[in-house]
Amino acid sequence: MINKQTYMERQLEGVRMEDSIRPSSLSDHFLANNQFSAGMLDLYTESEKSSLGFTELLGLQDFAPSIFDIFQVSAPSTVPLPPTQTSAVSESPEGFNQPATPNSSSISSASSGAHNDEQSRPAEEDEEQQKVKKRLKAKKTSQKRQKEPRFAFMTKSEVDHLEDGYRWRKYGQKAVKNSPFPRSYYRCTNAACNVKKRVERCYNDPSIVVTTYEGKHTHLSPVMPPRPDSSVLPPTGAFDPAAVQVPRQNSQFSNLPPLNCGYFSYMNPGGVSVNERRFYFPAAPPLLGDHGLLQDVLPSLTKNEG
DNA sequence: CGTATTTGACCGGCGC
């Protein structure tokens, strides 16, 4: 089976999204009329993406849950996920239910017989080997989790790390090829939750932040006490439901499931209330042409371009 | 002092 990311990258070779895909009228309109706009990318399978036209990529809907609700409802028990996506979830249960680096792994790696056979080696070298093996094991387990469903959001924002109601711990940052902006890696601070997210900026438009969520939260937002009347927006003080602008819906979008679109508002670190509109792009974002994260999640749209 | 972030090193996958 072809590695998903690699396949996506291949599909994007030689493609200039800003030239061939950019929905000038729509995206420009959104960007021009909103301080913040966003696109949401749902990492569906190839067949599912190919069945959607560009207008559907925008996925404007009247009723749009927040991204948190999206994650919540995307649980198999609530919303019928695409078959492959659902299977991906079931294929990697450890990704949701187990810590990224369970203690057991380090124990087992430390007890490897190879080390016992090399007691003659210096102690520090032995420690290093244990470290290496420990890391090796963590790598393997983490790679298995790549099949978790992912959702990517395009957000026009000044801040890289958008407040989304959950607490995240940054565990890495990497320079992205063909992009001057680094990609940051975050993991949910909840020990029992293995949700990860990656944040990077579009090199074409530095004002656009691409956030990719991987996995589903197994817990409620730690900073959002439940509110009885906030079924749509995250019940957090950081979010202002009154500031939400609901995108007008076109009939052509109506065939999209509600979870495909989300939006919310939030207070940025500077205390300025910010309206964010989340536009759903099942296949591709209209504005991004970078060779970074988005290319990992947008294979089909570029497939026909070239 | 506890927690979060930074950052260099490391590994596996993949293309050539």
Next chain:
DNA sequence: GCGCCGGTCAAATACG
């Protein structure tokens, strides 16, 4: 086989 790249780890550092 080698090099590139994405993703992760973990020690060092920063911060409240």
